[in-house]
Amino acid sequence: MVTIKDIAKLANVSHTTVSRALNNSPLIKEPTRRKILDIASQLNYTPNYNAKSLVMQKSHTIGLFLTSISNGTSASFLADTIKGVNSIISEEYNLFIRGIDDYQDYSSINSQRFDGIILMSQSVRDHSFIYHVLQKEIPLVVLNREIEEDYIINILSNDTEGSRQAVQYLIDCGHTDIAVIEGIPTFKSTQMRKDGYLTALIDNGISIHPEYSVSGNYDMESGYLGMEKLLSLKNPPTAVFCSNDDMAIGAMNAVFASGLNVPNDISIVGFDDIGFAQYTTPKLTTVKRPVEKISVLGAEKILSLVTDEEQNATKVFANTELIIRDSVKKRG
Numbered sequence: 001m002v003t004i005k006d007i008a009k010l011a012n013v014s015h016t017t018v019s020r021a022l023n024n025s026p027l028i029k030e031p032t033r034r035k036i037l038d039i040a041s042q043l044n045y046t047p048n049y050n051a052k053s054l055v056m057q058k059s060h061t062i063g064l065f066l067t068s069i070s071n072g073t074s075a076s077f078l079a080d081t082i083k084g085v086n087s088i089i090s091e092e093y094n095l096f097i098r099g100i101d102d103y104q105d106y107s108s109i110n111s112q113r114f115d116g117i118i119l120m121s122q123s124v125r126d127h128s129f130i131y132h133v134l135q136k137e138i139p140l141v142v143l144n145r146e147i148e149e150d151y152i153i154n155i156l157s158n159d160t161e162g163s164r165q166a167v168q169y170l171i172d173c174g175h176t177d178i179a180v181i182e183g184i185p186t187f188k189s190t191q192m193r194k195d196g197y198l199t200a201l202i203d204n205g206i207s208i209h210p211e212y213s214v215s216g217n218y219d220m221e222s223g224y225l226g227m228e229k230l231l232s233l234k235n236p237p238t239a240v241f242c243s244n245d246d247m248a249i250g251a252m253n254a255v256f257a258s259g260l261n262v263p264n265d266i267s268i269v270g271f272d273d274i275g276f277a278q279y280t281t282p283k284l285t286t287v288k289r290p291v292e293k294i295s296v297l298g299a300e301k302i303l304s305l306v307t308d309e310e311q312n313a314t315k316v317f318a319n320t321e322l323i324i325r326d327s328v329k330k331r332g
Contacts, residue, residue: 002043010039022047023092025307047092061094062302063114065129067122069099072184072218074246076274077291081120081143084295088303100125106132114138116302120295121145123186139305143298144291145188146315153305155297155316159189159271162287162320163196163241164203166269169285169322170239171204174331175267179212179237181226181247187218193243193271212237216247223250224257231258231266238266238331245270245277245286252280252327263329273323282326290318 004022008015013032021028021036028036064085066073082097089095093115100119103109106129109117116139119126123145130147133140141153170178180197183190194213201208214229216222223242230236231254242248248270255262262268262282270277273288297316 002040002045004045007036007039007043007045010043011036023307058115059094059113060092061096061114062089062299062306063109063117064095064097064120065117066097066099066120067126067187068101069097071099071101072122072187073099074218074244074272074274076245076276077272080291081295084292085118085299088296088299100129109133109138110136111138116140116306118143118295118298118302120298121147122189123184124188125186139302141298141301141305143294146192150315151313153301153313153316155294155301155318157289157291157294157320158317159192159289159320160196160199162289162322163193163243163271164200165196165320165322166271166285166287167197167200167241168204169324170241170267170269170328171200171206173239173267173328175239176206177209177212177235177237177239178206179214179230179240181214181216181223181230181240181242181251183216183218183243183247185215190243193241197241216243218244218246220246220250220253223247224254225250227251227254228258231255231260236266239328240266240268242268242270245272245274245284248284248286248327249276249280252284263327267328269328277323278325280327285325285327286323288321288323290320294318 004015004018008018018036021033086095109132117133119142121142121144143155146156147154167178180194182194211233214226216226230240240251242251248268251268252262255266260266270284270286273286277284277286
């Protein structure tokens with residue numbers, strides 16, 4: 001069987017150089033890398049990952065963890081997360097995907113099993129998981145939710161600003177009776193989006209009515225029920241900001257079920273810009289959250305950490321974007 005030492009001898013370099021070249025290390029100059037890869041190809045060399053793992057104590061597994069896969073995580077959010085990470089993680093690594101809430105304890109999560117972990121964090125409940133991973137000295141990148149610890153790489157979208165822009169758009173269209181259907185109470189995204197909603201109202205001197213805030217669960221059913229509650233008020237709102245698109249779609253259905261119309265009777269804005277948003281009737285105005293982009297950046301960062309190229313902890317904000325479609329009506 002051909003080994004790295006055989007290639008090193010033919011290339012007249014050290015076996016460390018061969019190993020780095022085969023792992024696409026930036027430390028190796030391109031001509032040297034090309035020469036080594038050519039020799040490896042001619043010899044039909046295939047890496048022995050088991051032997052490599054023993055020597056380097058590497059598992060060649062990257063963990064992608066979410067707060068929960070089954071509870072409060074929309075299918076499109078999950079798909080965009082996996083798509084983004086998977087586009088960067090090379091075939092040299094296994095990608096292991098799991099919800100934190102699947103675990104009774106974290107004893108099986110250790111540096112022998114994982115070279116690095118990407119956490120798509122949705123809740124403050126994730127802190128015990130974060131501290132466990134840090135304690136085990138597994139490289140970690142936290143996505144989606146802002147965390148206080150400044151020694152962790154943290155990549156997230158600016159949900160507060162995105163929500164503020166969405167509600168500001170409703171105000172610019174002449175709406176002042178604006179309600180919000182909130183997400184899961186323990187999710188940080190719920191709080192950030194509520195903050196954006198309130199900021200827009202306060203900035204424009206619009207009164208805040210407690211009855212215009214109803215809680216939801218990030219699913220279509222809770223959007224439907226939340227809208228029913230708002231429509232039953234003595235003075236129903238003329239516009240509703242929904243903390244995600246799934247709830248916005250549920251809310252739309254509730255409006256139509258009550259014999260009213262979107263946007264003529266009530267305007268609706270969502271958040272996320274899921275695939276279905278442009279196929280609803282009317283097409284949904286929403287805030288595009290760059291989940292896939294965040295996931296791509298997270299995957300790039302974890303690979304840098306695993307190969308010791310990345311040292312600095314950073315906080316990166318990816319910008320949201322208001323996508324204007326047909327679910328909001330201007331009031332005269």
